[in-house]
Each structure stands twice: as C-alpha cells, then as structure tokens.
Amino acid sequence: MAYKFEEILQQLQRELQAGKYPVGSRFPSANELALRFNINRTTANKISLVLLNNGILRRTGSTRAGLTVADPASAEPVIKIALIGSITHSFFAKIASGFFAAAAKNNVLVMPFNPEFKQLDSLLRKLENSGFKGIGTYSFGKLDTTLPVIYLEPDELDPPLPSVAGDTRQGGHKIIEAIKNAGHKEIAFCFADVFSDPRSARIQGMTEAALQAGWHDVEKRIFWYHRGGNSALRVLREMITAYPGLTAIATDSDDRVFQLIRAGKQLGVPIPEKITPFGFGNVEQIHHIFHFPTIEQHPFDVGVCGCETLLELIRSGNSASEKSIKIDVELLNV
Secondary structure: OHHHHHHHHHHHHHHHHOOOOOOOOEOOOHHHHHHHHOOOHHHHHHHHHHHHHOOOEEEOOOHHHOEEEOOHHHOOOOOEEEEEOOOOOHHHHHHHHHHHHHHHHOOOEEEEEOOOHHHHHHHHHHHHOOOOOEEEEOOOOOOOOOOOEEEEOOOOOOOOOOEEEEOHHHHHHHHHHHHHHOOOOOEEEEEEHHHOOOOOHHHHHHHHHHHHHOOOOHHHHEEEEOOOOOHHHHHHHHHHHHOOOOOEEEEOOHHHHHHHHHHHHHHOOOOOOOOEEEEEOOOHHHHOOOOOOEEEOOHHHHHHHHHHHHHHHHHHOOOOOOOEEEEOOEEEOO
C-alpha cells in the first residue's frame, strides 16, 4: 500500500506540473480519486492532504467546496519528512495515523515508505538528496543516515535515540501485578523469538515483577514461540505438561494469545475460558472476537509525539538529541 500511495502521488504531481489541472480549477474529490486508482477513500483523502500540505492544492470556503489547484508562486515552502515502516498491522497503522495527524496539524508533508531491508540504504541516500528534513521509523532498527531520525516504539531497554514508545517495561509489571492480584499460582510465559533479546523491555518488566512476586523459577516458566510450523501447539503442550494446574499465561503480544487460543481449540485446552491469557498491544481485530487482559500502548499517541519531537529536532538543528520519551500504558479488560 505504501508503494501504491507513493506512485499515485507522484503521478498526480506530474499531471499538475504538466497543466492537466489549471490553476484555480477544481481538483478531483476523494471519491473520484478512489474510483480512478482503485483505492479506498481513506487513502485518497491522505493523498489529497499531502498535496494540500505541500501547497499544491488549496481549500476554497467550506470543506464541501473541495480543493482547487493553487498558484505555485503563492505556495509556501513546506517541511518534507519521511515515515519508514509497514502499516499492514493495525498496531503500526495507528502509529502512522498519529504521525500523519500531527504532520497535518503542523502543515508538514509526510511521505510513507516500506522498503525491503536490502533497499534501505539506497532509500536513505535518496531521502538525503531529495530535500527531506527528517525521518520517523519503526521496525527497521537504527538507520545509517545524516538526517534527524525519531525511532517509534523500539521495544528495548536501551533503544536507539531519540525515541518515543509506550512504556512496555511498566506494562510488563502491570501484567504480573494483575496476575498476582487475581490469585493465580501456576503461571507460564510465552514469548516470541522476535522478542528474545534479553534487552526487550516488556520481557524484562515481566520477569522482574515475577521474581518480586515470588516466582523465583521464572526462567523455567518461559516458553519460546518460533515463527512457522506448529510452534503454538508445541509450546502449549509443553506448558500444560510442565504445569498441569496452569491458570494464567503472560505473553508478549495479542498475536501470541490468538495463536495459543487456536492451538488450545486443537488440543481441547480451554483458553481463555479456564486458562487466562494476558496480551500486549490491544489489537482491535482480536478483541472483537476474544476478551482477555491486554496492555494498551497508545500507538496513536506515540505517532503524534514522535512527529512533533522530530519537528522540534529539525527546527532546533539538534539531530543528536538523546531524548527517550515514554508514553504511559494501561492494562485493559481485567
């Protein structure tokens, strides 16, 4: 979707430069763009918003009047920034939505990119040479670039800086506190290999709190989920074999809970009816079907704060800032 967004935006910019839409003429509506390019209306609106924020279009009166083509001579220069990361998962889509909302409020142009890792260096060089002033990013690790970068939702105790993230270490403590308060005695942990780095903040928070709560064999209670195959089935079998009286499973993600629920149906293990799973991320699509405790990380707020922090860095010229901003998290559905 990010590549299609960019391709459509570039095509419209070429058409505007070629005079297909004369100055002062009405620009196609979101519905018309959606039909022409076979995209949804939300994406069409975002494309129009980018052109508006870039001074290429302007509003005339009410929103119902639509957008018209602006005179390039009267257009004000606009800061141009990039957002690097996938928006296919709803959690990251919320981060992107917050980032775009803050950019629109500040009259800033944002271009989304989701390159393959082997294309990342080439993309960074293009951004450096194309007038971009900064980058927001998630899921791509530390970027090798001369531009200011804000790292969004890095789940590490020692993240690349500057960064904005939900306080997942705090979230880990909240999960264990809720498990203890609910009277659970026999618990287990299910973490994915993607979070296996011991510096993972959410895992550190849970293991710290479990030790403090009296589960001194916490390391033995951790079962690792590996992507691919029937890993969830294997993990669940190992858990109930090791702890027949299991009543609670703390996980690193709502996705992990969903995988365990599906495995439980195959094995006849009642999740979440009798074994309570604790998730992370408050993924709406999953909570429409199942109800279980989960950590709300406020990704939209992370995106808003990330964009505003990046703009501060750009305007101050302080690209080497060591800011690490933590957004408070909360436990839902307890």
